[in-house]
Amino acid sequence: MIYEDNNRLYLRNASELLEVQAWGENSFRVRSSKYAEYTGRNNALTEKVAMGNAVVTVDEDRHTGQITNGKLTAKIDAFKNLNFYNQKGELLLKGYQRNRIDDMSAGENDEKVNHFNSALNIDSREFKAIPGGDFELKVRFDAAADEKLFGMGQYQQDFLNLKNAKLELAHRNSQASVPFVLSSKGYGMLWNNPAIGDVSFAKNLTEWHALSTKEMDYWVTCGDTPSAIEEQYAAVTGKVPMMPDYAMGYWQCKLRYRTQDELLAAAHEFKDRHLPISVIVIDYFHWPKSGEYTFDKTYWPDPEKMIKELHEMGIKLMVSVWPTVDQTSSHYQEMKEQGYLVQTERGVPITMDFLGNNGFVDFTNPDAQTYLWQLLKKNYADKGVDLFWLDEAEPEYTVYDFDNYRYHNGTNLQIGNTYPVAYSKAIYDGQTEEGNKQVINLVRCAWAGSQKYGALVWSGDIDSSFQSLRNQLAIGLNMAIAGIPWWTTDIGGFHGGVDDNESFRELVTRWFEFATFCPVMRMHGDREPHTEPLSDVGGGKMPSGGATEPWAYGDKVYGIMRKYLNLRENLKDYIRVQMKAAHEKGTPVIRPLFYDFSADKAAWDVENQYMFGSDILVAPVLFEGSKQQDVYLPAGTAWVNVYTKESYAGGQRITVKTPLDQLPVFVRQEAQTGLAPAFTAITQ
Secondary structure (H helix, E strand, C coil): CEEEECCEEEEEECCEEEEEEECCCCEEEEEEECCCCCCCCCCCCCCCCCCCCCEEEECCCCCCEEEEECCEEEEECCCCCEEEECCCCCEEEEECCEECHHHCCCCCCCCCCCCEECCCCECCEEEEECCCCCEEEEEEEECCCCCCEEEEEECCCCCCCCCCCEEEECCECCEEEEEEEEECCCEEEEECCCCCEEEEECCCEEEEEEEEECEEEEEEEECCCHHHHHHHHHHHHCCCCCCCHHHHCEEECCCCCCCHHHHHHHHHHHHHCCCCCCEEEECCCCCCCCCCCCCCCCCCCCHHHHHHHHHHCCCEEEEEECCEEECCCCCHHHHHHHCCECEECCCCCCCEECCCEEEEECCCCHHHHHHHHHHHHHHCHHHCCCEEEECCCCCCCCCCCHHHEEECCEEHHHHHHHHHHHHHHHHHHHHHHCCCCCCCEEECCCCCCHHHHCEEEECCCCECCHHHHHHHHHHHHHHHHCCCCCEECCECCCEEEECCCHHHHHHHHHHHHHHHCCCCEEECCEEEEEECCCCCCHHHCCCEEECCCHHHHCHHHHHHHHHHHHHHHHCHHHHHHHHHHHHHHCCCCEECHHHHCCCCHHHHHCCCCEEECCCEEECCCCCCCCCEEEEEECCCCEEEECCCCCEEECCEEEEEECCCCCCCEEEEHHHHHHHHHHHHHHHC
16 A cells, blocks of 8 residues: 655555655655664664655555655656656656566556566565564665766775675774765665675666665755755765864874884974974874873873974864773773673674784663763863774774674664774764864764765875785775765875885885875875884884885985975865865765766766866876876866876867876866966976
């Protein structure tokens, strides 16, 4: 039975109740459950939006119905299938249903067009009961052979178009599942279900799969351009704060500054060399033990003095914190008794084995959020620490047995993908309550909605290779489409770089050039050769990696990096405009060419270039030994090569030279005059 109630469209099919509700501009939220009521959880749909007045119509026999919200219409046909159309009547998304028409309860005059008369007996929505309660869920849609799909977050692969890919809906170190997909057909879909599972964008069907859940929940939107779709998505899940001015500059980090003196020496060296630097970072195990959340006084004897000295040089300080709590730390027992730690379904309640037995803070518990923030406030923020590095945010279980962990809000299988959102929220709320309105914190994972809590996501512990660099380009662009506009990488990769190796020096130079045109430009890495640990206790246990400062790779590389550091500094006014667009509208800072040039069919196929803001086109050098490469210039505007000042008509492919100190960069001709002074840093 199909009916309308409270301006919503419903399908009652035995124990299943499906609801289609207008939710934001040109958008619907779709829920279905076999329980008596929906859970009431909004998951990623946390923003207050005008629900509008949808137009709902149901036929007399209640066999069919439709609901229209702006440009989007959802129709439930006589076979209980749900399909979506744009304002032109074009089919955007069709439920994958394979049943016999004769077996259905359709009325004699009901429309049977586009329904597959099939003996397969496959429904578009499948709730499979799990013994003891709840459901395994599969939601299926017909596939379109010519469709291109983008977004979905961070997966370590080097292709942008996700058509024919299968993705795990789960977080791991260097993998962040952000389940929003944008289609070349003109729609976007958010899988608003934080359950562990997978999605297959196969040739024959698209299938979303949750291993354990209480309900189906997804959100669909449509628009005439990718930007319209992206902005509607940001309106319902949230937008980033306005990025602070300092964060638009260069961030210096390494594994790891071991002492207060080492950190200050590096900071002073930047200033003595007149190199731009905005942020310097203290990495992990500056603490005496995981879960103490304080500086080890043996190696960091006077943090307030150190931070004051940094601030006098115009440098902000970021400090790494982990959600791990050592079993022998001073807070462990209290946190365990209060229920502030992630629980295990089997075995002992130890979730990470690293320099001891550790539990993870359960950030889905609001009281645990408050407890942890108070420690960070007392031992870091009150001492002058400016921003936090929220590491291990997946969280990185020693064993990814997702069915073995339970949170305050439910089992890991059902709600685990919200963990990094809650982690970012805990620190964001603490900082905003202290009056900080421009919060930015580095975090190693995200889910839909993380962006509104000041999450700057980085791509995790990746290897140092050109293949990894190619992966990062695809990742950064798909993260942007997935609604995470603040994103960065470890310049040069994290694992395996050797400072005096010529191949690595080429790699780190190309990566540095690429990072100049990323939302945040941040150096990091576990370089070789390592140093020995300072001691066998406290913060002295851990070794340190080799140097990562720009002068660590020889004079030639240093000269190139110096130029790009100055370019980044020169581009701050331009970057500020792009960050304002991200804050106000949800516009990605970096995005694929099709985002700005959707009418150019060729732009949808380009995966090795991107736009850095509205006016700068970047084609990073992604292969070792490259001397030249082809660049596609989108139609609709003329383009100027920043090195040669030559102007080219759009809609063509050209070949440019790529010496080590140049990556191909083009500027819209109409923006050339305003941006030319900034590029003198690398062209003179």
